[in-house]
Amino acid sequence: KAGVTQTPRYLIKTRGQQVTLSCSPISGHRSVSWYQQTPGQGLQFLFEYFSETQRNKGNFPGRFSGRQFSNSRSEMNVSTLELGDSALYLCASSRQGSNNNEQFFGPGTRLTVL
Protein backbone atom coordinates (compact mmCIF):
# COMPACT_ATOMS: atom_id res chain seq x y z
CA LYS A 1 0.00 0.00 0.00
CA ALA A 2 1.47 3.35 -1.01
CA GLY A 3 2.14 5.83 1.76
CA VAL A 4 1.24 9.48 2.03
CA THR A 5 2.77 11.51 -0.75
CA GLN A 6 3.46 15.23 -0.76
CA THR A 7 4.45 17.50 -3.60
CA PRO A 8 6.64 19.34 -4.09
CA ARG A 9 9.34 18.18 -1.66
CA TYR A 10 11.19 21.48 -1.75
CA LEU A 11 10.03 24.99 -2.54
CA ILE A 12 11.68 28.40 -2.48
CA LYS A 13 9.52 31.51 -2.54
CA THR A 14 9.93 35.20 -1.77
CA ARG A 15 8.02 37.30 0.72
CA GLY A 16 4.58 38.32 -0.46
CA GLN A 17 4.13 35.39 -2.81
CA GLN A 18 1.65 32.60 -2.30
CA VAL A 19 2.18 28.87 -2.37
CA THR A 20 0.06 25.72 -2.76
CA LEU A 21 1.14 22.38 -1.34
CA SER A 22 -0.41 19.07 -2.25
CA CYS A 23 -1.02 15.87 -0.28
CA SER A 24 -2.31 12.47 -1.38
CA PRO A 25 -3.40 10.30 1.55
CA ILE A 26 -3.13 6.54 1.93
CA SER A 27 -5.81 4.80 -0.11
CA GLY A 28 -8.96 4.44 2.00
CA HIS A 29 -8.00 7.19 4.44
CA ARG A 30 -10.54 9.97 4.53
CA SER A 31 -9.00 12.28 7.12
CA VAL A 32 -6.11 14.56 6.21
CA SER A 33 -4.32 16.80 8.68
CA TRP A 34 -1.68 19.44 8.07
CA TYR A 35 1.12 20.44 10.45
CA GLN A 36 3.87 23.03 10.41
CA GLN A 37 7.22 21.98 11.88
CA THR A 38 9.89 24.49 12.87
CA PRO A 39 12.96 24.06 15.12
CA GLY A 40 11.61 26.51 17.66
CA GLN A 41 7.96 25.52 17.89
CA GLY A 42 8.04 21.86 16.91
CA LEU A 43 5.01 20.38 15.18
CA GLN A 44 1.96 22.61 15.26
CA PHE A 45 -1.48 21.62 14.02
CA LEU A 46 -2.86 23.67 11.11
CA PHE A 47 -6.15 22.00 10.19
CA GLU A 48 -7.90 18.72 9.54
CA TYR A 49 -10.25 17.74 6.75
CA PHE A 50 -12.68 14.86 6.49
CA SER A 51 -15.00 14.26 3.55
CA GLU A 52 -14.16 17.65 2.08
CA THR A 53 -15.06 19.48 5.31
CA GLN A 54 -12.71 21.24 7.67
CA ARG A 55 -13.45 19.76 11.08
CA ASN A 56 -10.79 21.41 13.16
CA LYS A 57 -8.42 24.34 12.84
CA GLY A 58 -5.31 25.29 14.76
CA ASN A 59 -4.21 28.73 15.85
CA PHE A 60 -2.82 30.07 12.59
CA PRO A 61 -3.72 33.28 10.72
CA GLY A 62 -6.20 33.30 7.88
CA ARG A 63 -3.34 33.38 5.37
CA PHE A 64 -3.21 29.61 5.88
CA SER A 65 -6.07 27.79 4.21
CA GLY A 66 -6.78 24.37 2.88
CA ARG A 67 -9.25 22.20 1.07
CA GLN A 68 -9.97 18.58 0.42
CA PHE A 69 -11.27 17.02 -2.76
CA SER A 70 -13.75 14.19 -3.24
CA ASN A 71 -10.89 11.69 -3.71
CA SER A 72 -9.53 12.76 -0.27
CA ARG A 73 -6.51 14.51 -1.75
CA SER A 74 -5.82 17.78 0.00
CA GLU A 75 -4.11 21.07 -0.70
CA MET A 76 -3.01 23.82 1.58
CA ASN A 77 -2.38 27.38 0.53
CA VAL A 78 -0.37 30.10 2.18
CA SER A 79 -0.86 33.62 0.89
CA THR A 80 1.30 36.71 1.38
CA LEU A 81 4.26 34.66 2.54
CA GLU A 82 6.38 35.89 5.43
CA LEU A 83 9.92 34.91 6.39
CA GLY A 84 8.52 33.12 9.44
CA ASP A 85 6.54 30.77 7.23
CA SER A 86 9.75 28.93 6.37
CA ALA A 87 9.17 25.44 7.74
CA LEU A 88 8.60 21.80 6.98
CA TYR A 89 4.91 21.30 6.17
CA LEU A 90 3.69 17.83 6.96
CA CYS A 91 0.54 16.12 5.86
CA ALA A 92 -0.87 13.12 7.72
CA SER A 93 -3.76 10.83 6.91
CA SER A 94 -5.89 8.54 9.01
CA ARG A 95 -8.94 6.36 8.40
CA GLN A 96 -11.59 8.24 10.31
CA GLY A 97 -9.77 10.71 12.48
CA SER A 98 -11.12 8.94 15.52
CA ASN A 99 -9.97 9.51 19.08
CA ASN A 100 -7.29 6.85 18.66
CA ASN A 101 -6.20 9.04 15.81
CA GLU A 102 -3.32 7.02 14.41
CA GLN A 103 -1.90 9.27 11.78
CA PHE A 104 0.53 8.40 9.02
CA PHE A 105 2.78 11.17 7.79
CA GLY A 106 4.16 12.06 4.42
CA PRO A 107 7.79 13.15 3.93
CA GLY A 108 6.85 16.82 4.05
CA THR A 109 7.39 19.87 1.88
CA ARG A 110 10.34 22.05 2.87
CA LEU A 111 9.32 25.66 2.24
CA THR A 112 11.94 28.39 2.30
CA VAL A 113 10.80 32.01 2.15
CA LEU A 114 13.47 34.54 1.14
Add this chain to the structure above:
Amino acid sequence: TQLLEQSPQFLSIQEGENLTVYCNSSSVFSSLQWYRQEPGEGPVLLVTVVTGGEVKKLKRLTFQFGDARKDSSLHITAAQPGDTGLYLCAGSYSGAGSYQLTFGKGTKLSVIP
Protein backbone atom coordinates in the same frame (compact mmCIF):
# COMPACT_ATOMS: atom_id res chain seq x y z
CA THR B 1 -4.82 24.83 25.49
CA GLN B 2 -3.36 21.38 25.96
CA LEU B 3 0.40 21.29 26.31
CA LEU B 4 2.79 18.37 26.09
CA GLU B 5 6.20 18.60 27.64
CA GLN B 6 8.97 16.21 26.68
CA SER B 7 12.22 15.68 28.48
CA PRO B 8 15.07 15.64 27.97
CA GLN B 9 15.22 17.84 24.90
CA PHE B 10 18.59 16.37 23.83
CA LEU B 11 20.24 13.08 24.71
CA SER B 12 23.61 11.78 23.58
CA ILE B 13 24.59 8.32 24.77
CA GLN B 14 27.00 5.51 23.95
CA GLU B 15 25.88 2.39 22.12
CA GLY B 16 24.62 -0.21 24.57
CA GLU B 17 23.34 2.22 27.20
CA ASN B 18 19.73 2.44 28.35
CA LEU B 19 17.64 5.59 28.27
CA THR B 20 14.20 6.90 29.14
CA VAL B 21 12.28 9.75 27.53
CA TYR B 22 9.36 11.37 29.31
CA CYS B 23 6.18 13.01 28.09
CA ASN B 24 3.86 14.93 30.42
CA SER B 25 0.63 16.76 29.80
CA SER B 26 -1.59 19.13 31.72
CA SER B 27 -4.69 17.31 30.48
CA VAL B 28 -6.04 13.79 30.29
CA PHE B 29 -5.57 12.35 26.85
CA SER B 30 -7.84 9.82 25.22
CA SER B 31 -4.80 8.31 23.52
CA LEU B 32 -1.11 9.00 23.17
CA GLN B 33 1.27 8.12 20.40
CA TRP B 34 5.01 7.96 20.00
CA TYR B 35 6.69 8.76 16.72
CA ARG B 36 10.27 8.73 15.47
CA GLN B 37 11.42 11.18 12.87
CA GLU B 38 14.65 11.14 10.89
CA PRO B 39 16.10 14.22 9.17
CA GLY B 40 14.25 15.21 6.01
CA GLU B 41 11.42 12.74 6.62
CA GLY B 42 8.01 12.74 8.24
CA PRO B 43 7.38 11.17 11.66
CA VAL B 44 6.83 7.40 11.70
CA LEU B 45 4.32 5.99 14.16
CA LEU B 46 5.88 3.63 16.71
CA VAL B 47 3.01 2.90 19.08
CA THR B 48 -0.40 4.04 20.35
CA VAL B 49 -1.40 3.69 24.01
CA VAL B 50 -4.97 4.14 25.13
CA THR B 51 -5.55 2.57 28.54
CA GLY B 52 -4.14 4.04 31.76
CA GLY B 53 -1.27 1.90 33.03
CA GLU B 54 -0.82 0.25 29.65
CA VAL B 55 2.63 -1.06 28.74
CA LYS B 56 3.63 -1.94 25.20
CA LYS B 57 6.88 -3.38 23.93
CA LEU B 58 8.41 -3.05 20.50
CA LYS B 59 11.66 -5.04 20.46
CA ARG B 60 14.02 -3.00 22.67
CA LEU B 61 11.51 -0.17 23.13
CA THR B 62 9.07 -0.15 26.05
CA PHE B 63 6.23 2.36 26.18
CA GLN B 64 4.17 3.11 29.26
CA PHE B 65 1.02 5.18 29.69
CA GLY B 66 0.48 6.66 33.15
CA ASP B 67 -2.46 5.51 35.26
CA ALA B 68 -4.06 8.94 35.01
CA ARG B 69 -3.40 9.12 31.26
CA LYS B 70 -1.52 12.39 31.65
CA ASP B 71 2.01 11.09 31.16
CA SER B 72 3.98 8.52 29.23
CA SER B 73 7.50 7.22 28.97
CA LEU B 74 9.63 5.54 26.34
CA HIS B 75 12.47 3.32 27.52
CA ILE B 76 15.12 2.02 25.13
CA THR B 77 17.30 -0.87 26.23
CA ALA B 78 20.82 -1.30 24.83
CA ALA B 79 20.56 1.61 22.42
CA GLN B 80 22.00 1.21 18.94
CA PRO B 81 23.13 3.83 16.39
CA GLY B 82 20.02 3.02 14.36
CA ASP B 83 17.91 4.40 17.22
CA THR B 84 19.24 7.89 16.49
CA GLY B 85 16.45 10.32 15.64
CA LEU B 86 13.85 12.72 16.98
CA TYR B 87 11.32 11.05 19.26
CA LEU B 88 7.96 12.75 19.49
CA CYS B 89 5.00 12.11 21.72
CA ALA B 90 1.58 13.25 20.57
CA GLY B 91 -1.72 13.29 22.41
CA SER B 92 -5.29 13.18 21.30
CA TYR B 93 -7.98 14.43 23.67
CA SER B 94 -11.74 14.09 23.85
CA GLY B 95 -14.17 16.82 23.08
CA ALA B 96 -13.86 19.69 20.68
CA GLY B 97 -10.74 19.35 18.62
CA SER B 98 -10.56 15.63 19.06
CA TYR B 99 -9.41 15.27 15.50
CA GLN B 100 -6.05 16.84 16.09
CA LEU B 101 -2.82 15.68 17.67
CA THR B 102 -0.91 17.89 20.09
CA PHE B 103 2.80 17.23 19.82
CA GLY B 104 5.60 17.64 22.28
CA LYS B 105 8.71 19.39 20.99
CA GLY B 106 10.60 16.12 20.86
CA THR B 107 13.71 14.48 22.23
CA LYS B 108 16.68 14.44 19.88
CA LEU B 109 18.58 11.22 20.53
CA SER B 110 22.11 10.54 19.31
CA VAL B 111 23.58 7.09 19.87
CA ILE B 112 27.34 7.09 19.44
CA PRO B 113 28.95 3.86 18.17
